Amino acid sequence: MRPATLLAACLLAGLSAAQAATVQVTVLARDGKPLPDAVVILEPAAGQPVPASQPVSHTITQEKMQFEPALSLVPMGSRIRFANLDRWDHHVKGGAPGLLAAGTTAFEFRLAGRTQGQPTPSNEVLLDKTGPIQLGCHLHGSMRGFVYVSPTPWAAKTSADGxxxxxxxxEGAMQLRVWHADQLxxxxxxxxxxxxxxxxSVPTLIQPRKPRRVQFDSGNQY
Structure with a gap:
């Protein structure tokens, strides 16, 4: 490569690097303490185009009467595989938060209990709309989980320290959005x-509810 061409390439690389920033967001609950498991999303201001995200394949398991992970963050177009690791049947229903109890679902199906030596019962769904999805189980009302489908590649979940x-x-003007499963x-x-x-640092009015204690008895399930 010619020296002039090499210099131009180096300058272009340096400019591209300078235009890529690292953004750290601290989300606070209503009481001022760090808020874990909040979804943080950045979107360009003034209607600027958003680059497409690469869809992923993600697995959510049902085990010991819980969805694991309890909150998943994925790009639009991703596929979610639900797998039942318990020995008893489960149901999977997904829909908009607040409407799930009213029977408004985007998807729902039943998964048989796992049998030793047999393939794990599972089913897969394609997520082609952005926003939050609440997960539940008709058979076990205490089971609760969430999936957030991000409209941009700049999205992350808050850690235990918020x-x-x-x-x-x-770099440039952005709009920052915060979502949490317990927001009113x-x-x-x-x-x-x-x-x-x-x-x-983003203060919110969100106060996370205390984790629900699951009564789990491996010998007395259906």
Whole structure:
């Protein structure tokens, strides 16, 4: 490669690197404490185009009367495989939060209990719409889970300390959205000016409910 061409390539690479930022978001609950398991999404302001995300294949299991993981974050177009690891039957229903109890579902099916030496009972769904999906089981009302289908590649879940980190975010004006399974109303978007290193703290009115204690008896299920 000629020296001039090499210099131009290096300058272009440096410019591209400078335009990619790392954004760290700290989400706080109503009491001021860190809020874990919140979904944080960045979207370009002013209607700028959003690059397509690469769909993934993801597995959610039903085991010991729980969905695992309890919250999954995936890009649009991803496929979710539900697998029943318990020895008794489960049901899977998915729909908009708040409407699931009313029977409004996007998908639902029954999974037989696992039999030793046989393939794990499973079924797969394609997620082609963005937003939150609540998961439940007709047979066991205490089972609760969520899937959030992100409309952008800049999305992350907060850790136990309430922090979400998103690399490779383009610099410029963005809208930051926060969603949590225990929110009562939608949270207002936050305007963010993304710079090479950006840290944002977002207080919310969300107060996570205490985890429900599951009564699990492996010898007395159906």
């Amino acid at each position: 922090v979400a980190v998103m690399p490779q975010v383009p 109303v939608d949270q207002a978007n936050v305007a963010v000016q993304v710079q090479p290193v950006t840290s944002v």
